[in-house]
Amino acid sequence: MIETFYDVLRRQGITRRSFLKFCSLTATSLGLGSAAVPKIVNAMESKPRTPVLWLHGLECTCCSESFIRSAHPLSKDVVLSMISLDYDDTLMAAAGHQAEAIFDEIVNKYRGQYILAVEGNPPLNEDGMFCIHAGRPFVEKLREVAKDAKAIISWGSCASWGCVQAAKPNPTRATPVHKVITDKPIIKVPGCPPIAEVMTGVITYMLTFDRLPELDRQGRPKMFYGQRIHDKCYRRPHFDAGQFVEQWDDEGARKGYCLYKVGCKGPTTYNACSTTRWNEGVSFPIASGHGCIGCSEDGFWDKGSFYDRVTDIKQFGIESNADKVGGTVAAVAGAAVAAHAAVSALTRARGKQDVKDQAGGN
Amino acid sequence: MAYETQGFNVDNSGKRVVVDPVCRIEGHMRVEVNLDSNNVIRNAVSTGTMWRGIEVILKGRDPRDAWAFAERLCGVCTGTHALTSIRAVENALGITIPENANSIRNIMQLNLEIHDHLVHFYHLHALDWVDVISALKADPKATSALQQSVSPSWPLSSPGYFRDLQNRLKKFVESGQLGPFMNGYWGNPAYLLPPEANLMAVAHYLEALDFQKEIVKIHTIFGGKNPHPNWLVGGVPCAINLHDTGAVGAINMERLNMAEKIINDTITFMDQVYIPDIVAIGSFYKGWLYGGGLSGSSVLAYGDFPDKANDYSPSNLMLPRGAIINGNLNEIHPVDHADPEQIQEFVDHAWYKYPDETKGLHPWDGITEPNYVLGPNTKGTRTNIQELDESGKYSWIKAPRWRGNAMEVGPLARWVVGYAGGHAEIKGSTDKLLKDLGGVPLQAIFSTLGRTAARALEGQWSGYKQKYFFDKLVANCKAGDQSTANVEKWDPKTWPKEAKGYGFTEAPRGALGHWIRVRDGKIENYQMVVPTTWNGSPRDPKGQIGAFEASLMNTPVAKADEPLEILRTIHSFDPCLACSTH
Amino acid sequence: MLYEHSVDALDKIKDAKLVKAVYVYEAPLRLWHWVNALAIVVLAITGWFIGSPTPTMQGEASDNFLFGYIRFAHFAAGYVLGIFWLVRIYWALVGNEHSIQIFVIPVWSKHWWSEVLWELRWYLFLERVPKKYIGHNPMAQLAMFMMFTVGMFIMLFTGFALYGEGLGEGSWADRLFGWVISLAGGNSLQVHNWHHLGMWLIVTFVIVHVYAAIREDIMSRQSMISTMISGWRMFKD
């Protein structure tokens, strides 16, 4: 028997009153009306505390770091009261055999009921030995643990897309999780890292409503990834007005103008930064003067300089962008046309001469 | 087989114990040790078990973009690689930065130092010293008394507070779902704290977890987010505007106030929680002085925190630079990053290929070409390793050497170099701690405990230095200078056809360097030698062992099947494997 | 069927000498041509500025909306382009045989290819007497298909895919064209790139096209520009 969420809260000495308060806060933070509160209360009272196994592949652990920054709910409350974080290399007390033993125990006891959270990704080159777990390829461990999971969360851009280790030439063949595990529901929570409250928001949503969040075409929860940074950016009026930062620390920069011309990728980046913001709403990249580098987007690492508006096209040589390639083609066409016109004029003149000559000859 | 190296007698004849995965670190790591008949470690093998190839990936990219890739080496020491990278690019291209940018960068780097040390101690390392389950037996009143005696001003100290906490813990444990505490080594005889101290530490585990998320807001203010804030070649991306219309779009008075509050709160936490905890825990463990490894013989520090902008010479750095070898604390050798004879990396025991593996390569000429081959005596198979063969290649970490010596880097190394060189603040804080621990001799710092204590002292020091640079930033703005970036050489057209440079920082885990070659506006070669590359180094052609390996030597293990002492000592370095192999 | 239709159009060549004037381009097609030309000029200019904006405007953000207007003009012209393109496709099905020419290339017809080669020789000054075509000459047809027709589909699909991002998830443009972004690998930066390159394709086409039209008008002894105005092709000998 798995305990219900409510049992756990009660057991931790949380009163029914503060439990109800928690539920209505959850409703507000998810943008749901007060009508949803009884639903949440009911859900929490009857739902088990879900085991989570958190695996690490090739990564930098910034997703874990981000996770522990969560302010609402506090990460300690998530870990102590909401889920049962039974495996996580970064935080767990055990190591070696004792750590490995946990897999068997949880997988057997909670078959089909645990959530697998993956941070980082498996490399496939070198038989997977660019990431070794207990002497074996990480990808094998991933497959084993995924088999009986209820659902998989792909944390961050590594698990979702590949991230910097998958950048050209991707020497390890770092591969996002959904390309390795194809028979499980996968929720991608991209970002490098994702925002803390987005991470805990996705988890609490799943616990609260006992269902997977609605996903967009690319497998991201619509509730946090449905719009671009640009759609909700507070610098947008400057964009529409045509007021841009032209160079670092210029007058526009000091006035908070739009960062489009210094490469902001906000117009092509789906994430909650411009609304939820970072670290309890303190700021987000654009608000602190740097353009968005598109860190939650697939391939953000291989789309040319972070500071160019019109990005590179690698196929045409490393320095080319659309304007250089296209402009060259158009210019060549223009030059060819001019040359052709000149020759045409000449031939025509000569042609007339020929006709005249012929006429004269007759 | 047995042999002598660096004062250790390495003997792999005894019983082999394997720990994989090593948890509560960043990334993937494996340790193998041999125990003699008395369960004392006589051979240690440490292995980095991941590689991503970021050095390979950086080739051909725009040097101005490199920081964002380098930063993503690690989300734990987030930012330090970015800073090192922009310093390398600026060094190569001759770019100078404004004073304000220097202050802001230093504040951010110090902030990382503080955050990383705090999280490491409380959330990654503490469970090596603290028995969580034992805390259930504590008397909350006695715990309260202990708390008030070690830190009289800290408000969270009432008996009721500890009783509530203990109740929460009790119910958690009784649930049978132990979460991250599952299968810990609870009750192991190597745990020496009384229940009251354990309960106090558990309370601070949770307090620190709540507080750490406040600290990093400094990164968010200046860099837009944490982890992985934003940086800029030539300065910092955040503009300052204190007086004019539109200031709300920049660093303004409100932002400065927020930063100042966090800086002050941080100092309080360091002074009233972190340092007292180190004293409290240290006083129970001061008899357990294993794990010194190379710290008493070979340590290396690059120095960091330029007081004035653009001057990276030792006299302008607030942390010291220097190398100590052969245990001679009376001689501090100067360190030159550009000297091809000083810093070199070897790969004869690492999974890489060099044309000639008997020689090391200076990072400017460094090569990173993976080559996964196992030694002939490996037990198991290529994809199912039972026991490694340390006579062959056995790690994804390269072996860096300073003038041929394996070195320890990190807070303890910095503290040793500083102490030996008479750095007043370092010497003062160290002596005070030794005194507070009841007159422990200086020798005691060359230990696992010393490493953990040095980290705490450095965290505290960094708190005050954050304040120093904050005040400096404000003073400079007051004097009329609000500039944050120098864009003279932003455009690649202004760059020379070929250039090379290096950048360094003192990362939380130790001396960090990036070396870059630029050609035709693109990165031609990029090499990083990272703190955990130094500490986690495998052997070299001379058979010298790395700092992790050395630190485990001669340590007795209470229970061979519970690697608590191994974890304790390895954790004291705060290993970061994603960093080390990159 | 369509395919044969387009071969038929080519067959009319033989008769050219016998007639002095033929009605080639029906009114809807002519109207489309000039509206299309105008829309593309607007799109290329505004598109250029979307990619490389003008210097920063002075004053308060609330007093300015330059970039908003530029983008609005782009999107409005984009709609015009798209709607007229639908009309044009309809006309290809119901209009005369010339109207289908730019959509279908008779790739399997040897005769057609030999005519392409012949035209190539003409443009390379290797032939002295131009041939006369009622509709497009085969070279022009090929160029139009490759650069214009394909180019139009690229621009419309990528353009409306990007437009769908602004309208938002679930909008009509997102539902109809969102797949283009997935096709590009999921990052719409790539779609911007294609869209931007597509602009240059069309610009190149326009340069060559306008030149060829004027040149043919003068050199091939048959009307061109006026044909696209009146619909009648006049043969001068």
Ligand code: HEM
């Ligand atoms: C943005 C500019 C323009 C575009 C995209 C464009 C496109 C086209 C297209 C697609 C056709 C083929 C019509 C059909 O068969 O369906 C065409 C025909 C034609 N266009 Fe344009 N056009 C442009 C500008 C012009 C201009 C400025 C002129 C006059 C100088 C011109 C003169 C003609 C003529 C004469 C034809 C008929 C060619 C023939 O019969 O082979 N066009 N144009």
Ligand code: HEM
């Ligand atoms: C010949 C036709 C067109 C040309 C030459 C053209 C040109 C351009 C160019 C150069 C850009 C800038 C791309 C960049 O660097 O990001 C652009 C952006 C765009 N175009 Fe077009 N375009 C055409 C048709 C269309 C159509 C039919 C639509 C549909 C509404 C459209 C919608 C857009 C949108 C939504 C953007 C992005 C605007 C933004 O990011 O603010 N375009 N176009």
Ligand code: NFV
């Ligand atoms: N080793 C290491 Fe780092 C640090 N500190 C980097 O330079 O942790 Ni990820």
Ligand code: SF4
């Ligand atoms: S997604 Fe980014 S932040 Fe998360 S592990 Fe990968 S590199 Fe680190």
Ligand code: SF4
């Ligand atoms: S700063 Fe970036 S996201 Fe914000 S309006 Fe400008 S381009 Fe869009």
Ligand code: F3S
């Ligand atoms: S860079 Fe990343 S953090 Fe947000 S603003 Fe852009 S998605």
Ligand SMILES: [Mg+2]
């Ligand atoms: Mg390296």
